[in-house]
C-alpha cells in the first residue's frame with residue numbers, strides 16, 4: 456500500500472502516513488523513551504508517577520511504552536500503570552482484573568445469550584491474564 460496523507464494521532468497534524476504518528480512526534484517519542492529508559496536504569500525502584508515527574512514524560516506515554524513491550528515490567532518491581540477503564544494501578548494487560556471480568560461478561564452477553572449455562576467452566580479473564588504474567 457502506498458503511503459497516504461492522514462492526521463497524526465498525537466498532534467493532529469496532516470502528514471504522510473508511514474507510521475501512526477508524524478516524524479516530529481516520532482522523534483519526540485523516541486527522546487521521551489530514552490529519558491524514561493535512562494531514568495529507570497538509574498532508579499529501577501521508581502513508580503510510574505516518579506518517573507513521570509522526573510522525566511516530564513506523561514504517565515499515558517510511559518504506559519504506552521510498557522504496553523508495547525519496550526519497558527519490561529519484570530525489571531522494575533514498583534512500576535504499575537493505570538487500568539484503561541477505572542484507573543486502578545495494574546502490572547499486566549490493559550485493564551485490571553475486575554474490569555477485564557466485566558468486559559468479558561459483556562462479550563458473553565452480546566454473543567452467547569442462549570448458552571447461559573455453558574460459561575460456568577470456561578470462565579472469565581483467567582487465560583488472558585495468566586498469559587501476561
Ligand SMILES: [Zn+2]
Pocket residue numbers: 463464465466467468476477478479480481
Ligand atoms: Zn504529530
Ligand SMILES: [Zn+2]
Pocket residue numbers: 538539540541542543550551552553554555
Ligand atoms: Zn479497572
